[in-house]
Amino acid sequence: MHTSTVWFRRDLRLIDNPAFHAACASGGSVQCVYVHAPDEEGQWRPGAASNWWLHHSLLSLDASLRVLGGGLWVLRGDSLPTLQHLLSVTGGDRIFWNRRYEPAVMARDTRVKQVLREQGIEVQSFNAALIVEPWQVQTLQGNPYRVFTPFWRNASARVTQCLPQALPDSISLLASARIPDVETHTVESLGLLPTIPWDQDFKAHWQPGEDGALAQLDEFLDAAVSRYSRDRDRPDCDGTSRLSPYLAWGNISPRQIVAAIHARGADDPGVVERAAAYIRELGWREFSHHLLYHFPYTVEKNLNAAFDAFPWLEPQAKLLSAWQRGKTGIPIVDAGMRELWQTGWMHNRVRMIVASLLTKNMRCHWLQGARWFWDTLVDADLANNTQGWQWTAGTGADAAPYFRVFNPVLQGERFDPEGHYVKRYVPELARVPTKHVHQPWMLKPGEQESYGIAGSVYAKPLIDLAQTRAEALGAYQASRHGPR
DNA sequence: TGAAATGTTGGGGCG
DNA sequence: ACGCCCCAACATTTC
Numbered sequence: 001m002h003t004s005t006v007w008f009r010r011d012l013r014l015i016d017n018p019a020f021h022a023a024c025a026s027g028g029s030v031q032c033v034y035v036h037a038p039d040e041e042g043q044w045r046p047g048a049a050s051n052w053w054l055h056h057s058l059l060s061l062d063a064s065l066r067v068l069g070g071g072l073w074v075l076r077g078d079s080l081p082t083l084q085h086l087l088s089v090t091g092g093d094r095i096f097w098n099r100r101y102e103p104a105v106m107a108r109d110t111r112v113k114q115v116l117r118e119q120g121i122e123v124q125s126f127n128a129a130l131i132v133e134p135w136q137v138q139t140l141q142g143n144p145y146r147v148f149t150p151f152w153r154n155a156s157a158r159v160t161q162c163l164p165q166a167l168p169d170s171i172s173l174l175a176s177a178r179i180p181d182v183e184t185h186t187v188e189s190l191g192l193l194p195t196i197p198w199d200q201d202f203k204a205h206w207q208p209g210e211d212g213a214l215a216q217l218d219e220f221l222d223a224a225v226s227r228y229s230r231d232r233d234r235p236d237c238d239g240t241s242r243l244s245p246y247l248a249w250g251n252i253s254p255r256q257i258v259a260a261i262h263a264r265g266a267d268d269p270g271v272v273e274r275a276a277a278y279i280r281e282l283g284w285r286e287f288s289h290h291l292l293y294h295f296p297y298t299v300e301k302n303l304n305a306a307f308d309a310f311p312w313l314e315p316q317a318k319l320l321s322a323w324q325r326g327k328t329g330i331p332i333v334d335a336g337m338r339e340l341w342q343t344g345w346m347h348n349r350v351r352m353i354v355a356s357l358l359t360k361n362m363r364c365h366w367l368q369g370a371r372w373f374w375d376t377l378v379d380a381d382l383a384n385n386t387q388g389w390q391w392t393a394g395t396g397a398d399a400a401p402y403f404r405v406f407n408p409v410l411q412g413e414r415f416d417p418e419g420h421y422v423k424r425y426v427p428e429l430a431r432v433p434t435k436h437v438h439q440p441w442m443l444k445p446g447e448q449e450s451y452g453i454a455g456s457v458y459a460k461p462l463i464d465l466a467q468t469r470a471e472a473l474g475a476y477q478a479s480r481h482g483p484r
Numbered sequence: 485t486g487a488a489a490t491g492t493t494g495g496g497g498c499g
Numbered sequence: 500a501c502g503c504c505c506c507a508a509c510a511t512t513t514c
Contacts, residue, residue, distance in 0.1 A: 391485090392485095403486085403514045404487080405514090406487085
């Protein structure tokens, strides 16, 4: 009687989970394990918000496994020796997992795979996270893509082939048990939750785990998907999928999402067409993983080396912390940063606006922003985060040119025209009339007084948009032409 | 998946 | 009727 081990990582679901499916299909009993080894992810170990999501996802996975007669084996320690010990104790001779694409994790997985195979253990890895794995598409010259449009022209052909696996027919799970000579762990004992209760709003906004993912997908398909192309840029509307953290943790797969859209299309053919703009966003996620795999150095270095000479400024601690905590005095920027701090998530349009402010007006290195997002986002994903920041900073693939500086006032007026989003997260502005809600500093002093913002940072922002924009463009010019 | 500066055009008021 | 100016509305260029 075989025992097959499934090593769960960022694939915390049971449906359309190829490693779990293969283990169930291989006969014998299935042992589901999570090994907590954050050090192995180096600089990019999960941050505080991610750990919150991870905690609840693990609980949810454990509960689902218990319903099926098993449970999640929770271990802690270096992955290789921990897995070796587990397999030796339980007599397991095959192990399955789903692939990850972060450079540090790939290096670890390669080594784990090699050593276990040398010991005679059957090891198989699978694709659970992507529609197109990074090596499955290339340019006609045989190179990786650096531009989104040709990448997606090629890769999107596979969208129609998305066939997620259902829950396996036959599941025979090993209940989790104490392992000799190993410290006992539960999800709780991993210490993933905050010690001070800053996660109140997180609980109100999110239900981490597979059940939550499926519920969120249903909600998206019932409502926002049909108006996605119109509302996705509107942070004042509930116009996005809000599936990003579920994707980041593998509570759901992109294949499942695409298949669900096509399934709805059987009843309502318009849905597929209206969802095209959303599927394109999934394409950006695929593109990010393609870039991360082929250019792993981009997690800390510019993809475009021409920017290596760019004169980023060392941020003043006060200004950086004002940006982080939403106290710059620029309404839509502060609203976004507070949304992030309070809920672990930020609307994508607003992410671009706050990132433009940091990298262009404040002229901070994009890594400063990437690290903050990494710690505070529940959907922190190394591929998306790296790509997103390099794109906005102008240092990345197919990037916004450096001189494309977002004006937060115009962006606010265009995408939050009534100021509802700004007022939700910046209550100081509650009484400011719509006309001035995105530039309250333009109100006359008497008006600032009567609307309750006199003497506040909203009467005099920490950043002069016009001046810093001009300075940033000057620095860009100077670095392009080199020192004289 | 910009914004601002600069250039062009065309309608309307006016002498 | 005509030229002139103003300026909104676009279009193009530049950063």
